[in-house]
Amino acid sequence: MLSISVTAFVAVLIFLLYCLIYSPLYTSPLHKIPGPKAYAITKWRLALDDYRGVRTRSIHALHQKYGKAVRISPNEVSFSSLSALKTIYGAGSGFERTDFYRMFDVYGRQNLFTFAGVKQHADRKKLLAHAYSKSAILSPNAIAKPLIERNVNSYLELLEREKCVSEEIFQSLHWFSLDSITGFLYGDQHGGTRALRGDLEHRALLYDIMDPSRRLLSWYGVHLKAYTKWLYTRTGLMERIVAKLGLLPMKKPAIYTGIRAHALKAWTGFKTTTGPENFSTTATAQDPSIMQKLWRYSQSGKGDLLDGLDIASEAADHSLAGIDTTSDTLMFAIWVLSLPVNKIYQERLIREVDNIPVVDCNAEGGNPRAEVADKLPYLDAIIKETLRLYAPLPASEPRSSLVDIEIDGYLIPAGTVVSMSPYTLHRNAEVFPEPLKFDPERWLNEDCVEMKKWFWAFSSGGRMCIGLHLAMAEMTTLLAAIYRRYTTSECKRQRGVSPGITSRFEVFYDESQPRFKILMATGA
């Protein structure tokens, strides 16, 4: 009897060793891809890096050691080459977003960001692409340009009115991007915010995404998805026990507060005042917001019907995607230009914006117009270099293919997760000499064609950032106005300390500074 039990135990052990160690290392189709064994055997090795907030930097270090393809988990491979970039993220590549993105569903509804399938995504994108095109963003007759120019005026007025703002730009830049994206999505009447003009309720909308425990919630949501869902769906006594034991990574309500709740409120307000019966005769012309465009489409009877929750989900996601990204980039740009070592770049930028003729500035406020700020080569180089070194979404962008495919000489079976990151692409020393040095002028050299191919802050192909032109217009118009009027320098307390932002669950900062200070945890 004993010997049967021992035999069974040994057989189970051998089976487990085969499945958990031998197979991933020696028989898996990915076994030839280089990388440390611990990462190839278990997904928890990478999850641990994630927990420590060093996932992206660890993957980067693995690329430096193992080359352009690294196995980072039993079923996940990271790449860092232009050929892989084209195969995975090129237009029409057929690669889909993975389940990872489903944590950005809002109200249980998918949106542009979270659709995996190419067709579903393309259908939704068709509805939005024109509104986000460069010509629409810079058109005087559409919503974005006047809105951004007004917000730039408000920002400069705020600098004059509340002197402390100029010493702590992080928050006020968030108010700027909040007012810009909400005005664009909802229009002034139905949810456009006035944080810059002092509305405390609107400023408070940001607390939710600034809550540091959101970082932990993101980690749980990715690595312990079923358990997290279980935790948050307990009711009654169990709910109290779970809370008492401190098992919740973030206190309830963890999700539909702040920006997400605001989207639903904006939608409800819009529907009540606009309503189907007077929809075609009222506000449409004066209020061409994204919400209104989607509503108009949903009433047209063409294609799949969008209901209120679909519209609110789409809008909430664009808000979340458009706030931290833009304001974090602006914050890094101003901070890096304020360092004494970069004084020369600030002076050259000031020279460029000083040369803008008065006729190219708005009568109200006297700040450069958005379409003029868009055409300043030095400013453009500064923003590119900021996005290269401090990309606000620097982490890997996971994708998978429905069919087997070869990438950089390796056969990648269908369903394998493949990814690349701006962080690693932007630090390739063969493409960007002295990669950790802030040098905007590298973008002004005639031979920067290769660098442009590696620049990936906004991703590429069909899933490239839809808000690119909106973000660029916000950033160029505000920076041109600030440096036309002011010089900036670092505060005493900031000396030797890099600002640090968190993206998903990692902290990013300037690696050349001795220390960093985390400014905010973000949910995106």
Ligand code: HEM
């Ligand atoms: C500096 C500013 C910004 C940067 C660097 C940035 C970067 C990115 C990146 C890298 C992606 C792809 C993410 C992935 O696939 O994992 C993305 C997608 C997206 N971004 Fe942005 N973004 C910025 C601003 C904005 C703004 C202002 C909006 C406003 C609407 C926005 C809306 C979106 C949306 C909706 C997607 C999903 C697009 C799709 O799947 O088709 N972004 N962004």
